[in-house]
Amino acid sequence: MLRRSLFTGAAALMLLVLTTGARADTVTLTGINGTGVDATVTNFSLVGNTFTFTLTNTATEPGATGTITNIGFNLTGDRGSFTLTSSTNPNFRAVLDVNATSGAQNFTNSFDLALLNGNSNTFGGGKVANGIAPGTSATFSVTGDFTGLSAQQIAESIFARFQAVNGGGSDVANNGGTPVPEPATMFLLGTGLAGIAAKVRKRRKTAKDSDSDGTL
Known part of the structure; x- marks a missing residue:
């Protein structure tokens, strides 16, 4: 009886963890310009359509110091609306479809959602005095269209905009995604693939013709 009760309790606890989508993992964001700035995303969970996380x-x-002034989400797929439902830093607000700038454009054209702390609706803006200072954290809850995504995927999509880096510089930190190729690179890649495809078709045609010649 005791064994059955323990098993039932363990199963219920596991179901609760799976249902809430809570994660104890840490996602590390690293500056893309070699300034040394970094941040972590922890305590993230997806409950229903609400994503909660702590950014440190x-x-x-x-x-290698700097203040986080803006936060971008590079989510996959087409997304609907989002609302910032709670924040321990009241200076941030949710803005949809924000153009990626300040180096983030090398990874994505725009952010489905951005948490900005300035009056400007640009990812490159923000107020240092209202940001997340070195050694401090802020916890946010965002409700919206996270259909098909896990808490881990959302956490890994986050970009952090740093200002006042080492005094007066700036940087953007992410989870180490692959930069989007420039148009010229895409063209070369496309022509290269086209050339390979043409050679494959030619080789197949030659082999087919040879088979036809040897058939009575």
């Missing part, structure tokens, strides 16, 4: 500014080492 870990850029505290001498020569």
